[in-house]
Amino acid sequence: MTERAVEPHDIVVSLYDRYGASLYRYALMLLTDHAAAEDAVHEVFTSILRSGVTARLEADERYLRRAIRNECFSMLKQRAKRRQMQGDPDAILERIASADSRPDERLGLERGIRLLTPEQRETVHLHVFEGLTFNEIAAISGASLNTVAARYRYALAKLRNLFEGVRSGYARQTRR
Amino acid sequence: MRDRLDVENVLREFRPVAPRPALRARIASTATNRNVTGHTDQEGSVMKHHMIAGGGGTQLHVVETGNPSGRPILFIHGISQCWLTWSRQLNSELRDRYRLVAMDIRGHGLSEKPRDAYGDSKLWADDIDAVVHALNLDRPVLCGWSYGPLVILDYVRHYGENHLGGIAFVDGITKLGSEEAISVLTPEFLSLVPGLFSTDVEESTRSLGSLLRLCVVQEPAAEDLYLMLGYNLSVPPAVRKALLSRSFDNDDLLPTLQKPVLIVHGERDPVVKSSVVDQHKASLPHAEVAMIPNAAHAPFWDDAPGFNARLRTFCERLELQAVS
Numbered sequence: 001m002t003e004r005a006v007e008p009h010d011i012v013v014s015l016y017d018r019y020g021a022s023l024y025r026y027a028l029m030l031l032t033d034h035a036a037a038e039d040a041v042h043e044v045f046t047s048i049l050r051s052g053v054t055a056r057l058e059a060d061e062r063y064l065r066r067a068i069r070n071e072c073f074s075m076l077k078q079r080a081k082r083r084q085m086q087g088d089p090d091a092i093l094e095r096i097a098s099a100d101s102r103p104d105e106r107l108g109l110e111r112g113i114r115l116l117t118p119e120q121r122e123t124v125h126l127h128v129f130e131g132l133t134f135n136e137i138a139a140i141s142g143a144s145l146n147t148v149a150a151r152y153r154y155a156l157a158k159l160r161n162l163f164e165g166v167r168s169g170y171a172r173q174t175r176r
Numbered sequence: 177m178r179d180r181l182d183v184e185n186v187l188r189e190f191r192p193v194a195p196r197p198a199l200r201a202r203i204a205s206t207a208t209n210r211n212v213t214g215h216t217d218q219e220g221s222v223m224k225h226h227m228i229a230g231g232g233g234t235q236l237h238v239v240e241t242g243n244p245s246g247r248p249i250l251f252i253h254g255i256s257q258c259w260l261t262w263s264r265q266l267n268s269e270l271r272d273r274y275r276l277v278a279m280d281i282r283g284h285g286l287s288e289k290p291r292d293a294y295g296d297s298k299l300w301a302d303d304i305d306a307v308v309h310a311l312n313l314d315r316p317v318l319c320g321w322s323y324g325p326l327v328i329l330d331y332v333r334h335y336g337e338n339h340l341g342g343i344a345f346v347d348g349i350t351k352l353g354s355e356e357a358i359s360v361l362t363p364e365f366l367s368l369v370p371g372l373f374s375t376d377v378e379e380s381t382r383s384l385g386s387l388l389r390l391c392v393v394q395e396p397a398a399e400d401l402y403l404m405l406g407y408n409l410s411v412p413p414a415v416r417k418a419l420l421s422r423s424f425d426n427d428d429l430l431p432t433l434q435k436p437v438l439i440v441h442g443e444r445d446p447v448v449k450s451s452v453v454d455q456h457k458a459s460l461p462h463a464e465v466a467m468i469p470n471a472a473h474a475p476f477w478d479d480a481p482g483f484n485a486r487l488r489t490f491c492e493r494l495e496l497q498a499v500s
Contacts, residue, residue: 009207025192
């Protein structure tokens with residue numbers, strides 16, 4: 001039996017299968033745009049291929065997360081110079097599983113998330129959706145623990161204000 | 177505190193949307209086509225590959241290199257070719273100063289090849305607009321070879337020229353599907369057209385090989401010739417047929433162009449007659465003309481240093497005009 005050398009192609013696809021969805025969701029929360037999130041993930045995997053360091057990356061989720069973060073913030077800088085996107089944006093959130101589904105909740109949350117700063121979105125994403133502690137988020141973002149906690153607090157306050165507005169509007173509609 | 181927990185709990189009922197399966201396919205495809213990246217890396221330049229949704233959502237493969245803060249030059253190849261056509265520009269000293277971007281037009285190279293989406297001028301225009309905006313190209317020079325100027329003019333027809341810095345036609349045509357359009361094409365090229373549409377592999381290969389030999393003065397090295405033949409054969413005959421079956425002209429549009437125009441033509445072009453230069457010059461009195469001696473249909477290949485110098489001078493003049 002002959003052993004086949006592991007090709008960079010196989011490593012990259014296997015890396016994607018392991019971490020792709022999580023990295024994509026991180027990019028989507030930072031960029032709030034599906035096409036841009038796909039481009040960011042694609043760019044990171046392409047750069048891995050270019051750099052030829054696939055072998056040592058096999059289990060390095062931290063490296064990939066940092067690479068996605070750098071790519072997304074670089075894209076956000078570029079985007080600030082570009083023309084505004086037109087049309088209704090696609091959904092960025094999906095409900096995990098709940099029978100009690102109210103259509104206004106997702107829209108209200110998404111509207112709020114889009115109004116947060118990228119750093120606030122990042123903090124909310126890593127803490128709520130990825131389950132990281134503030135210490136771990138501070139290490140990823142290069143910010144102090146206090147800054148991370150403040151970002152989270154301000155983000156939730158903003159979301160709460162918007163979300164309450166949407167809820168009360170929905171309550172008025174359903175009472176009629 | 178209760179409200180804060182409320183929002184957190186509501187958030188926890190959701191999660192960000194998962195990626196489309198197409199993303200995995202895209203990454204796997206890039207990994208498979210790694211040699212394309214490797215080819216340019218060997219030349220010492222860093223190539224970024226992009227997939228951009230163009231007109232009608234068609235995915236377009238676009239490559240960029242060079243100075244990210246330099247003026248962008250967007251290269252648009254001719255029928256049946258791909259971005260590799262411009263390798264002698266992408267790997268030249270132009271990259272020190274300019275942001276060099278080369279796209280695979282729809283139906284070509286690694287871009288998507290829809291069955292029937294080649295006859296609508298707006299789709300072609302949308303492709304260019306998508307690349308310009310997706311890559312944030314600030315007042316790019318659109319440099320089109322052979323069929324490329326038709327695509328450039330599709331863009332100008334629908335989007336105007338305000339976003340452009342300048343336009344370069346390289347051995348280009350600006351009309352199709354009429355006696356007048358055919359009159360600027362040589363009998364040598366016209367005799368190859370049936371073979372370009374053929375689905376017979378031998379005939380198709382023979383005709384594409386002959387077309388490639390018409391593009392250059394000297395027989396390319398075997399390595400280059402087979403690479404060119406490879407990417408030519410990757411274009412379905414139906415795509416070539418659809419492109420050449422369009423029927424339109426830009427006689428109304430050319431005299432309205434205000435942006436600087438460079439017309440480059442190989443003096444020994446055996447595909448597009450040099451009389452086309454006179455026609456274009458008549459409609460574009462402000463255009464600069466550069467006839468490249470000892471060059472055939474692809475002067476950017478036959479005399480890459482000469483071509484690159486012309487392009488650089490044109491771009492430098494744009495900078496001076498911008499300053500003044």
